Amino acid sequence: MLGRACQKLQSATPLTTSIRGKARGVIVQSYAADVLPYKGKPAAPRSNRVRLEAGKTYNWCSCGLSVTQPFCDGTHKINGLTDVKPVSFQVEKTGDYPLCDCKQTDTRPICDGKHKD
Numbered sequence: 001m002l003g004r005a006c007q008k009l010q011s012a013t014p015l016t017t018s019i020r021g022k023a024r025g026v027i028v029q030s031y032a033a034d035v036l037p038y039k040g041k042p043a044a045p046r047s048n049r050v051r052l053e054a055g056k057t058y059n060w061c062s063c064g065l066s067v068t069q070p071f072c073d074g075t076h077k078i079n080g081l082t083d084v085k086p087v088s089f090q091v092e093k094t095g096d097y098p099l100c101d102c103k104q105t106d107t108r109p110i111c112d113g114k115h116k117d
């Protein structure tokens, strides 16, 4: 029930950097990123600089359990493991981006330096 309501809201209100006002140059596409903003376990205490292509959709692992960091490998789907879901996003321009590996960033999926705290 809540899932359908979220899907309708998502299609009616696309989440963009201007609305979220946080991760610059990133277009977050998964409504789960805001509805379920739980933070996962740190995969590594660092940022992970990755080459990303404009227009391509990526799924950033927010649970910290994926073995293909910083991207989701579906591990979060294992029953009872976590309630955290991946953050689907695109970038506005092709380039190198510092994706968060500590999973504590407030600018998901981009590192905001929290791993240094």
Ligand code: FES
Binding pocket: 060, 061, 062, 063, 064, 065, 066, 071, 072, 073, 074, 075, 076, 077, 084, 085, 086, 087
């Ligand atoms: S494996 Fe971590 S969000 Fe999917």
